[in-house]
Amino acid sequence: MDFDAYSHALAALALWAVLVSVLGMVSTRGRSPENRCDCGKPKRDYANPVYRAERAFMNAVEVSGPFVAATVAAVLTGAAPFVVNLLASLFIVARVAMAFVHIRTENQSARSACFAAGLLCILALAVMAVVAAF
Template structure:
């Protein structure tokens, strides 16, 4: 396990990411009612409705779980630069926590998009780092 010690921040980020998705999962059900749900059970599309924003924050986190986990684990397993792997993973999680707060508490689209972009570029950088190290 010593070989993974250098990646402690990235591994902790994976754990924090799992906690964030779990919290968002429960929080996404708060405020749902028969009046604000579609036939599928999801809240109707309305960004002024906090229940809809909570659902979207959760679903967006779920959608990005795969790429984040894949890029981070690939970086760790291939032995990419530990500082960069830890940095990308840590910034991603901080940006996504901020995005979840903005997404669920406000209708501030530009700020939400900014945090999304930060997370996106962290995952992209992490993936490029892993591939470049592998080649």
């Protein structure tokens, strides 16, 4: 199979790996004995940017499996390349925005909107993969 038509989706997968790795590094900054639980994680406090950075990283880790699975399935089943590329790219944009909003603000509405946009991209990719498979 020729994967050239899916170059944006494949690039989105690579960018996702970079973004999750960067969030992992950012999530360890600023931890101190005073703001950590016994497990080493920051204490729950959305007013604390250290806690929000940890949550941004963990949220990215939690959504990684579905994004990778849906995108790879859509590519391998030959779903419409333009739409697969568009959805994978929009997912990255939504998740970069979510990381920024999550770490830099306490704006729950904006964070939820970014999350929903990314989730809709994943669901659309998964539906396209299932339809293309049959």
